[in-house]
Amino acid sequence: MSLTINTTINGQAVSGSAEASTSLLEFLRDTLEYKGTKLCCNTGECGACTIIYNGKPINSCVTMAADANGAQITTIEGLADGDKLHPVQQAFIDTGAVQCGYCTPGYIISVKALLDRTTKPTPEDIEEAVSGNICRCTGYNKIVDAIQLAANRIAGRA
């Protein structure tokens, strides 16, 4: 049965239709054609599909499209300010944390959510924020570097 979804994505009111069984990830990618959020495990195990939903990072692949009704959603497409990259985006480029880049949107969203809460994340904070984000390319070193660089820049320490 077809549902009408009225939601706000990156500050813009958006409407579309979906089935009850449609996931929010499918709604974003296939119906609205926001391809930035990635499809990987489709079971909530890898974090590639992470978006911000009413202020919290969640896995869109295991969320109903129907639950987007009335929600405020931020996707990777909503972070840059025109040509100006968000500090997290810039930091990922600057430390070499982007290899194939497929985990990158999910990571950047998770990190943005973290740094919105604190600009002095401890190693435990970082682990908590991104333990649910798998990267297969980097071995995580340069991602941790990017998180610390972004935190320092946002806080004016770098």
Place this chain on the structure above:
Amino acid sequence: MDYFEPKTLSEALALLETYGAAAKVIAGGTDVMVDIKYKEEPGCLVNIKKIPGLDAIRENGGSLRVGPLVTIRDIETSSIVRERLPVFWESCHQFASLQIRNTATVGGNICRASPSGETLAPLLVLEAKAKLAFATGEKTVPFTSFFQGPGKSSAGVNGLLTEIDVPYPAAGSKGVYLKHAVRGAMDIAMVGVAVLVTPDAAKSGLQGVRIGLGAVAPTPIRATKTEAMLRGKPLTAALVKEAAQMAASESSPISDQRSSAENRRWIVEALTRRGLQQSWRAATGKEVA
């Protein structure tokens, strides 16, 4: 697949009564969405997140009442849960990823009734009570009789969990929740052990002890024989060793892709031993003799 977003509890219960086994309740969706995609679409999906009054954490004298729609993250960030029910808090802290915790609900974890459900052994040990509603009325079921088998609980196909009531442990009690996994919180527990000890006034013996085991039986269980063996005794290293072995024998684990049954029994022994040692140390300031 029919789909409903009931605005009241009675609306939801009426739907469950009508559709019976063809209905599936969805809250956070982290389990149910995977079922829909990879197992089967139910005849009817009932999204209960619009029902008011089910997402509160409130104190009720000597216990904490938690609504089923409270997210695992909300429990993790609740200072009252962390202070008064640390064993429950720990299981929510060890629960998958932050993304999942932001969406998954405690009601979903309980009603899923998976033998390895993270919050289940702790809630068993805390002797929580489940308040259930049906179209025909309400009932309260202690957690010790709530779970009937893998995926089967007293909620059945027609019932909704409306609240859990978690009594604060007796004064002086301390406990731990220990999860055995390869990677950590991200994994489904191979074994989960919850321990709660209440020392006697002299802090030399066990006035009360509760041991909950997850992922090692068709439901989460209490190691009741082990508890009975320990109760009232002074806690020594030899007794801890014996209790740990007894707890392992009370478990009936299976072999699956995560672990062999043999390994699960080894881990029950190890984590029960550690759980008793750590809880005793926290409760008395002393090491087990």
Place this chain on the structure above:
Amino acid sequence: MAKAEFKVIGSSPARMGGVERVVGKGVYGIDLMLKDQLHGAILRSQHAHAKIVSIDTSEAKKVPGVHAVVTAADAPNVRYGRSYFDRHILARDKVRFMGDPVAAVAAESPAIAKQALKKINVVYEPLPVAIDPEEVTKPEAPTLHEDMPLPKSIPADTKVKNICGHAVVHLGDAEKAMAEADVVVEEVYETKMIHPQYLEPRIAAAQMEPNGRLTVWANAQAPFPVRQETAKTLGLPLNNVRVISAGLGGGFGGKGSGITSGAAIEPICGLLAIKAKRPVMIVLDKAEETISTTIRAGAKMYIKTGVKKDGTIVARTGKVFYDAGGYSGFGVQAGGRCTNMLGGWYLMPNCHIDGYTVYTNKQVCGPVRGPGGPQAAFAVESHMDSIAAKLGMDPVEFRLKNVPKPGDRIVGVPKLRDVSLGETIKIAADKIGWGKVKLEKNQGIGLATGSWIESAGPGGGAIVKVNEDGSVTVHIGKIDMGTIPGFGIPMIVAEELGVPVEDVTVVNVDTDASPWDAGTVGSRGILVSGTASRLAAIDARNQIFKMAASQLEASPDDLEIVNKQIRVKGTPAKAVALATIATNAHNVIGEVIGRGYFDNVAAGAEEKQHGSSQPFTAHACIVEVNPDTGNVKILKYVAVHDIGQPIHKAAAEGQIEGAAAMSIGQALCEQVVFDKDGRTMNPSFVDYLMPTINMMPRIETTLVSGYPGAGPYGAKGAGEIACVPPMACIANAIYNATGVRIKTLPLSPENVLRALKEAGKA
């Protein structure tokens, strides 16, 4: 060698394509959406070994919204393979692993495709299943490929079966030398099947063009082999097939279909598009990938070494059973590599190893990151510590005693030009605190070395076009999955042409326009495309200088390009903009197009004459073992590598860190688990466990210099070699912590705990 002064080589500029990846602009094959596309889905075998008695697709074809249903009968009877042509794109007569494709549908939606698959009725006659790579060779085992002969090197009357590859290492007289050795150690090591688990699922999309050509989009590492294989298996003229790539969300060799003849979803997609007369796109599910796409093979390795009392190695014998799976795939090549590397990379005067690549009823072996190497190194480097223990010798000293010198031969390398192995061992030992660091209870320290023979693979070309504004467009045949096309290649071209790195664009591969290439595989990116791009850029530069010379009244040899200006050396005021010359080229030669290539034959001859410089490595770690649960925590990890001159420093480190992480995963938590019927028990990420950030140590990378390789500016490939040492490194540290030697992977908590209990240590 004097340190060269580079403009950009060795630095870490922003990745080409980095901005689009961090803002989420569609870069990957999975983001493709063709107009009017249908959804393709594949029906896979439900048995690990069975005869196909019949397939009835009539009910499936009737489902509304279904536009095509295909089986083997709809495709030409053409086999494909890498060295053994033992496979069809859709199973014909027999299935040989669960996941073997049997039929496919194209439908209006994924839901309808799923419905249609359920209505395809396949009647199977199950056959006995064979899973163990050694047991499968015995005469009583089931026969998996009735019409594939044994390798020629195995006498036809030998009572073995299910062997598709035989590699032999023969140096000196190993049996004699072994008999004369002072000390002999004999062991058996086993590794398990691993899936590369790139994050972006495999896709293929195909569309018949109005002019009769078939366009195929594939997130494949090797678009040209995909073109060849698709044309061959569908019976189409080669030039009627065009393959277009996008960036890949990871590959690690697992998306090397074509080379491996591994999954071949591209021809299936093409077949559907032809039959449906509409574009079709197939997107695999990750759980479907684990059971059906190419994997890193498990191996069982017998290894025996004889040494003198003073620690000098005198002989090695061994036997390898390399598990290719249901079809040979890349198994023969990888098995051969494993066999060679079981001889180690130390001085080895006498060596005899037989390696057998075998068929089992499981997923098929692909060229997964360092194929054969990590398996062999797990055995070799664990075994080195066992020998050291028996001799009562320090494991680092024992290795240093057997390190080769320049001019020496080692197994697989007839002549070494230089040897960085000793230096990497010493630096790794120093950085981990070998012999110095104070270890607590249950902690241990371990070291393991590695090498990787850069594939003796094909050559490749590059085309460099200089645009009117002085920007540069580069065509190579390698795709971008986070390796050199986005990092090293733009830098090399920028270095030679004197333009900013950000002005160089390496475009995606289109088989109609790009130079042929074997693909992004084999650690050959920097060697092949790096060399080709450099030579192409130099060729372009020479053309530019020729045109600019008259304008600047100088000889071409007196010119240089600095910051997009062509100027006379020593007289910077005499200059003309690169853009001016590039634009003027329209009136002269049309366009400045530089061409370059890597000549594989010439490179081989050069190596034969002067020897080769191998990319050696040593890793070391400190672990803590939990004696109650078997959990292993890595407290410190160092990786020391000789990769010659790094082109993009951060990218080179990133390859090392990522490859090490992958093998740390293989060491601690990854394996594909089977039941006795050959069913994969952990297909999804819920139970196929990859390392998450909380269990990964900081990998401290050190690059050693002074050993230039055959690549541009002395570069060596870096993509795979760090996969080689980690498993043995961790196993050695566990041995140091507990006294228990574990010889079967993974070193999971259960396996470690069991080993401790069996040794009476827990």
